[in-house]
Amino acid sequence: MLLASQEWGHTLVEVPYRKYDIPTFDTLIQRRTLLTLGAGLALGGCGAAVPGLRWWAIGALGENAPELLPAFRTATGVAVEVQALPWTGAHEKLLTGFAGNSLPDVMMLNSAWLPELTLIGAVAPPAARSSLLADHVAGAVASVEVAGRAMAVPWTADSWVQFYRRDLLAAAGYAAPPLVWSEWMQMARAIKRRQPDRFATLHLLDWPEPLFAFAAQQGVPFLRDHATRGNFSSDGFRTALGFYKGIFDERLAPVTTGAEAGDTYVAWRHGRFAILPSNATSIGDLRRRTTLLPHDLWDVALTPGPRGAGAAMARGTSLAVSHAARDPAAAWALIRYLCDPAIQRRVYDITGDLPTRRSAWRMPEMRTNPVSATFATQIAHSVAPPAVPEWERIVAEVQLVAEHMVRGDYGVEAATVEMDKRVDRILEKRRWLAERGRAA
Amino acid sequence: MTRQARAGLGFVLPVMIGTVLVLVIPTIGAALLSVTDFDIYALADIANLRFVGAGNYAELLRMPLFWRSVANTALFTAIGVPAAIATSLGVALLISSATVRWKPVWRVLLFAPYVTTLVATAVVWRYMFDRHNGLLNYALSLISIAPVDWLGDPRTSIPATLIFIVWKAFGYNMLVFIAALSTVPQELAEAARLDGAGAWARFRHVTLPAIGPALLLAAVLSVANFIQIFTEPYVMTHGGPAQSTVTVLYFMFDQGFTWWNLGMASAVAMIVFVVILLVTAVQARLGKRNEWW
Numbered sequence: 001m002l003l004a005s006q007e008w009g010h011t012l013v014e015v016p017y018r019k020y021d022i023p024t025f026d027t028l029i030q031r032r033t034l035l036t037l038g039a040g041l042a043l044g045g046c047g048a049a050v051p052g053l054r055w056w057a058i059g060a061l062g063e064n065a066p067e068l069l070p071a072f073r074t075a076t077g078v079a080v081e082v083q084a085l086p087w088t089g090a091h092e093k094l095l096t097g098f099a100g101n102s103l104p105d106v107m108m109l110n111s112a113w114l115p116e117l118t119l120i121g122a123v124a125p126p127a128a129r130s131s132l133l134a135d136h137v138a139g140a141v142a143s144v145e146v147a148g149r150a151m152a153v154p155w156t157a158d159s160w161v162q163f164y165r166r167d168l169l170a171a172a173g174y175a176a177p178p179l180v181w182s183e184w185m186q187m188a189r190a191i192k193r194r195q196p197d198r199f200a201t202l203h204l205l206d207w208p209e210p211l212f213a214f215a216a217q218q219g220v221p222f223l224r225d226h227a228t229r230g231n232f233s234s235d236g237f238r239t240a241l242g243f244y245k246g247i248f249d250e251r252l253a254p255v256t257t258g259a260e261a262g263d264t265y266v267a268w269r270h271g272r273f274a275i276l277p278s279n280a281t282s283i284g285d286l287r288r289r290t291t292l293l294p295h296d297l298w299d300v301a302l303t304p305g306p307r308g309a310g311a312a313m314a315r316g317t318s319l320a321v322s323h324a325a326r327d328p329a330a331a332w333a334l335i336r337y338l339c340d341p342a343i344q345r346r347v348y349d350i351t352g353d354l355p356t357r358r359s360a361w362r363m364p365e366m367r368t369n370p371v372s373a374t375f376a377t378q379i380a381h382s383v384a385p386p387a388v389p390e391w392e393r394i395v396a397e398v399q400l401v402a403e404h405m406v407r408g409d410y411g412v413e414a415a416t417v418e419m420d421k422r423v424d425r426i427l428e429k430r431r432w433l434a435e436r437g438r439a440a
Numbered sequence: 441m442t443r444q445a446r447a448g449l450g451f452v453l454p455v456m457i458g459t460v461l462v463l464v465i466p467t468i469g470a471a472l473l474s475v476t477d478f479d480i481y482a483l484a485d486i487a488n489l490r491f492v493g494a495g496n497y498a499e500l501l502r503m504p505l506f507w508r509s510v511a512n513t514a515l516f517t518a519i520g521v522p523a524a525i526a527t528s529l530g531v532a533l534l535i536s537s538a539t540v541r542w543k544p545v546w547r548v549l550l551f552a553p554y555v556t557t558l559v560a561t562a563v564v565w566r567y568m569f570d571r572h573n574g575l576l577n578y579a580l581s582l583i584s585i586a587p588v589d590w591l592g593d594p595r596t597s598i599p600a601t602l603i604f605i606v607w608k609a610f611g612y613n614m615l616v617f618i619a620a621l622s623t624v625p626q627e628l629a630e631a632a633r634l635d636g637a638g639a640w641a642r643f644r645h646v647t648l649p650a651i652g653p654a655l656l657l658a659a660v661l662s663v664a665n666f667i668q669i670f671t672e673p674y675v676m677t678h679g680g681p682a683q684s685t686v687t688v689l690y691f692m693f694d695q696g697f698t699w700w701n702l703g704m705a706s707a708v709a710m711i712v713f714v715v716i717l718l719v720t721a722v723q724a725r726l727g728k729r730n731e732w733w
Contacts, residue, residue: 091698092697092698095480095483095697095700096697098483099483116480119480119481119484120480120483120484121484205680205681205682206678206680256592256681257592257678257680257681258678389480389481393698393699400683403680403681403682404682407594407682409682429477429479429481429488430481432490433481433488438488
């Protein structure tokens with residue numbers, strides 16, 4: 001009873017970048033994902049018999065990937081079979097796929113997973129001076145590098161900005177959210193004063209992005225001792241955590257997680273909160289829901305910082321050839337096609353995911369559209385996560401402690417000590433390897 | 441070996457081979473893994489594997505989240521098993537009552553949740569539990585009770601999940617009980633009635649002893665199932681809020697497949713294995729003493 005349907009569990013809540021993104025009605029029931037996964041399972045048994053390339057793509061990009069492929073087929077004659085994975089299950093599926101020797105030829109990845117996948121030898125890197133690595137925006141290539149070597153090709157760029165309701169901010173006397181922490185808090189209080197049963201912003205407690213954005217602005221590394229210990233009790237991180245906690249203490253954001261939030265956009269439309277911090281996923285989501293949220297109702301602004309527009313964590317996806325690719329030349333051809341500026345530009349039109357190619361940014365509308373232009377600025381001011389295989393787990397663990405802190409189980413000081421304790425335990429194996437000179 | 445013994449062996453052998461291949465060998469494998477620190481580094485290079493002896497078990501006993509998951513699972517089991525069995529038995533008694541018409545229709549309707557897809561029903565229940573638009577809070581509002589954040593409050597998340605689990609699972613035991621109730625000799629009940637036994641006395645001294653074995657079987661299976669709760673919290677709450685619905689198996693899944701700490705996950709699996717073995721042994725012994733087998 002309890003075990004039979006485990007594999008379906010992955011497909012239920014489609015939340016990009018693991019559990020961290022926006023829950024919506026669309027994403028709660030992913031019929032297409034279910035169907036695609038079902039087909040994938042059915043084909044799994046006879047994978048070797050399927051001709052052409054196999055490609056695992058994730059989230060909204062995965063669902064819309066088939067739209068991109070006919071031109072590739074016409075040009076090369078190579079058939080591509082896409083399997084769409086939900087963000088919640090993709091990381092597990094890649095590791096399990098490696099262990100079970102069933103990885104596809106081409107994989108779409110959250111670039112932050114590259115250190116881990118490089119460690120186990122799941123990816124075949126592009127040639128060192130490949131033209132695929134040229135013409136990218138600043139930081140994009142760095143985001144796919146592990147120990148100085150690019151292991152994949154950047155495909156989409158992303159960061160973390162504020163989506164805000166113009167009308168609700170105007171009612172509180174603001175044209176746009178201020179970008180300095182103290183002024184931002186003034187604005188949030190003003191919104192709260194107008195309607196005490198509502199909130200200024202939404203920081204879902206299972207989203208690590210807001211906290212890590214505030215922390216990234218401090219200029220203090222997250223890890224120390226050659227990335228073998230946590231650095232979360234540093235003054236910088238404590239400042240960020242204090243600011244984060246203050247937002248909840250003053251009830252400027254609801255104490256809630258994504259699993260129970262219902263449809264975020266409906267709640268935003270109803271004015272339950274005025275500012276939705278989010279990433280490029282929301283560009284696509286909002287385009288699909290113009291009837292709910294007409295474009296003149298909202299705008300975007302940079303992430304606030306202690307002394308003005310602040311940094312956020314760099315995010316983004318990349319495309320990699322797996323170690324098990326049967327036809328590497330065809331696999332690289334597919335990546336070259338998908339990373340072409342014109343295709344990246346088209347991806348932006350379809351899903352809202354932003355390009356990494358400079359020439360794609362020079363195409364119509366990219367720099368002139370205020371939304372994508374704001375994202376471009378934020379992406380240029382983003383901080384790359386430390387390239388250690390344990391990073392995903394560290395983020396999850398730190399955010400869990402932060403959630404407990406918000407719910408009153410820890411003070412700021414105690415929370416940072418607990419974070420370091422947990423992170424040090426996660427990094428124990430890394431220290432052991434480092435002592436023997438074997439750490440990746 | 442007699443001809444009879446050979447024939448017996450021939451019948452048993454296929455099952456024995458299957459059991460050894462899919463049960464005994466993996467269990468031994470998990471036991472071996474549980475004394476190593478098999479993780480992502482070991483997956484990369486087996487030279488990075490360390491033998492840690494009882495280290496994983498010691499570490500588990502020190503981990504607050506493990507104890508949290510044990511406490512959550514114990515709570516699920518302690519409330520869930522009696523609730524599930526009482527619901528199944530109550531409904532079975534109602535359906536078996538001589539005054540109920542359309543019995544097959546009722547049976548099908550009440551059994552339907554058990555055979556519907558778990559994830560699909562979980563999604564529907566998530567909407568029912570919704571704080572703002574949910575049916576449950578709407579019903580509560582009719583009797584002037586303030587809305588409850590069912591899945592969002594760490595204090596109500598387990599009861600809310602349990603409501604769903606009981607609703608989903610009671611049908612199976614209900615069928616078992618209906619079958620058992622149909623074997624209760626009517627003459628005994630009538631004789632007891634003539635002797636002046638009331639409804640409760642007839643249930644306690646006639647019906648209950650007769651369905652004892654079925655009850656025990658249901659209890660053993662339910663406890664074993666509840667200890668292995670995973671999918672429901674995974675789908676409904678992702679273990680949240682504040683890890684209030686992380687069960688032992690959810691913890692094991694997270695360790696094993698999300699973070700690829702297979703050594704640690706295997707240690708959890710071995711603990712669950714031993715616990716279920718113990719629970720079953722205790723219940724079997726209890727049943728023997730009451731001569732229910």
